Amino acid sequence: MAGKPFCQNGQDTEQAAQSGLGARAMAYGRLPLPADLNWLWVVGAVLCAVLALMVLTGLSLTLAYTPDATLAFGSVEGIERRLPAGWLLRAMHMTGASFFMLALYIHLLRGLYYRSYQPPRMGVWISGCVLLVMAMVTAFAGYVLPWGQMSYWGADVAGKAVGALPLIGGWLEGVFLGGDTPGTPTLHRMFALHFGLAFLIMAMVVGHITAVHARGSSSPSGRPITQTGALPFHPYFTVRDMLATVLVALGFVAVLCFWPDIIVESANYRPANPLHTPADIEPEWYFLPFYGMMQAVPFKLGGLLLSGGAVAVLFAVPWLDRAAGSLRPVPTMVKAGALFLLVVSAVATACAGLHHMQGGWLLVARLGMVGYYAYFVLYLPFCSRWQQGKTA
Ligand code: HEM
Known part of the structure; x- marks a missing residue:
């Protein structure tokens, strides 16, 4: 469907800047997007929703978690068994991590397929790559926290891998583990990293989305917006984003209810044992x-x-x-x-x-x-x- 651009000569954005946040939001609502955007363009919004869920459930879990090698596993068991709805919070946080990474990979593949990384969106792509690395480090640090068998041996393998780097490897391994083997100092480091990075990711997402808005979206056809025609972000794409988020939420609840163990590594329900290396890490x-x-x-x-x-x-x-x-x-x-x-x-x-x-x-x-x-x-x-x- 063809149409005229909705923000001409940046007038809306200028007016918005002059008259505060509400008007700025209105200008974002009127942001012109290519009329041929397909459903793969909803994944960014889904990522934002899952990120919000991860931060909220993570903050709640923090209230009952103890980052100490002798207490961490027990505190997680306490969350599962004694904290009201603790099992649900933890299940949402763990399943949410998998949904987030899946959505992230789909978002990335969409960018590769439609070549959304080409000028003028190189900055958007690079900020996305930084987000990917941050999300990976956060997910890894989070996996160590329950201090189960896989948490412990995963930290051990990662520590040794880092230690293999020439010159700085030994020093980095020491910084990472806080000792010769994983222990309470490792947990303190992973907890700080996991907690702190969650907020840095949120700040980075704001930068990422601001860059998308500043540079404009690419389109599946690869044609410029003057040829595809433009539609305002609201209501055309906000409604689609919301519908997609609700559908993903339904899938999320289905996984939580019917296949709660589909992504859980059973070995991590055993407390960390430095004397027993699992057959497969x-x-x-x-x-x-x-x-x-x-x-x-x-x-x-x-x-x-x-x-x-x-x-x-x-x-x-x-x-x-x-x-x-x-x-x-x-x-x-x-x-x-x-x-x-x-x-x-x-x-x-x-x-x-x-x-x-x-x-x-x-x-x-x-x-x-x-x-x-x-x-x-x-x-x-x-x-x-x-x-x-x-x-x-
Ligand atoms: C926390 C993780 C991320 C969040 C919350 C996020 C969010 C978003 C949102 C809301 C949009 C606009 C809507 C859309 O196009 O789907 C977007 C666009 C974009 N993202 Fe991300 N993103 C994340 C990670 C990434 C990663 C890992 C990459 C690639 C390495 C990436 C590359 C892009 C690109 C290239 C666009 C512009 C697409 C276009 O041309 O329209 N993003 N992102």
Whole structure:
């Protein structure tokens, strides 16, 4: 549907700045967005809703949690069994973490597919990547807090991985663990990190959304807003965002009620035991692709660099694909096929991460890793050159 832009010459935004917060909100409500935005554009709003839930349930849980190696597991048991509705709060916080990471990955893949990282939205993309790293660190720190078997051994594995870094590794491991092995100082560090980062994430989200509003949304067709036509953010997209949030909330409640254990690692219901290493130490599902990559390399530093590089390479995406505004569009089959291979590679590496890294699984992990990196270092630059007519 075609239409005229709703904020002409930034007049609305100017008026809003002059007349306070309410008027500014009104101007945001009138923000013109491409008329062809599809349902994948609701995920940002869903992320905001889940983030709010995580902060609220997290603050409530904090009231009854004790970050001490001898008391942490018991305090979490107390929340589950004695605190009124404590089991529900904890279930919401744990399931919420998985929903948040799932939504984050979908949001990221949407950005990759529609190339939302291209100018003028490079800053939006980079702030998103920073958010991803912050969310990962927060999720990891949170997983250590209940001080179950996986919490303890997860902290141990991460500490040793950090320790493998040349020159500063030993020092960093000491800062991370607060001693030679995970213990109360580790819990204090993880608690401070988990709590503090939640607020930094909220501040960063405000910056991220402000950047989206300043730069304008990209569109599924890749055409400028003058060609797609514009619709105001409210009511067209606010209503869709709210409907999507309600639908996700229903799915969330269904998981809580019918499959409460679907994402819970049962070993973490056993208290941390430094004398008993579990047969399989595995992180939460959303870290598995990176864990698989870390395991697929025979020496620690290489594994650490390749799994860290898998996140770091996302920061470079706007520079790997520089064909902004090119007249030669990439065929949909090619774009969708490449993204599909990226997802399959990540899932394959994740599956390998769940198994002992030997024989067939080792091969799967290595192939998955090659597929993952190929998307970024081969497909994106090649596509970009092809679009600019630099290839035969
Ligand atoms: C806490 C995590 C995040 C929150 C709450 C969040 C929220 C949002 C919201 C509300 C929007 C506008 C609506 C939409 O396009 O869906 C948006 C847009 C965007 N986000 Fe995020 N985001 C997060 C993380 C990320 C990550 C990890 C990336 C990528 C690395 C990213 C990249 C983008 C981009 C490129 C856009 C602009 C899309 C367009 O062109 O319209 N975001 N985000």
